[in-house]
Amino acid sequence: MQITLLILTLTLFVVFPYQKIEGIEKLEGIYQGRIEDGYSFCCKTESGSERILVFKEILNVILEKHPLHIDKLVGQKFIISFTKDIIIEGKGSREVWTILRLQKLVSGQHLGD
Secondary structure, eight states, rough: OOHHHHHHHHHHHHHHHHEEEEEEEEEEEEEEETTTTTTEEEEEESSSOEEEEEEEEEEEEHHHHHHTTGGGGEEEOOOOOOEEEEEEETTEEEEEEEEEEEEEOOOOOOOOO
């Protein structure tokens, strides 16, 4: 019985990619628009510098509330809650950033407010 469970566990580990969730992070970002690989935001890092981040994955519920494919949202400020997941497939791995929540900021409002 133990050998069967061990073989089943190893088989599942090989068949299905392993996913490691690092935790939820938040950034303040200005939506730059839809690009080929995803959704581009100009974000302020913890050190205060600006960086362009492209999020390839966004929950459908968020896209219903904030249709990012519409150009009128370009230039809008958001608080972006996201996860950085490491997907291990075969011999390689890739990092996927998934937006879990977008909160639109009003003029003058910032992440710490």
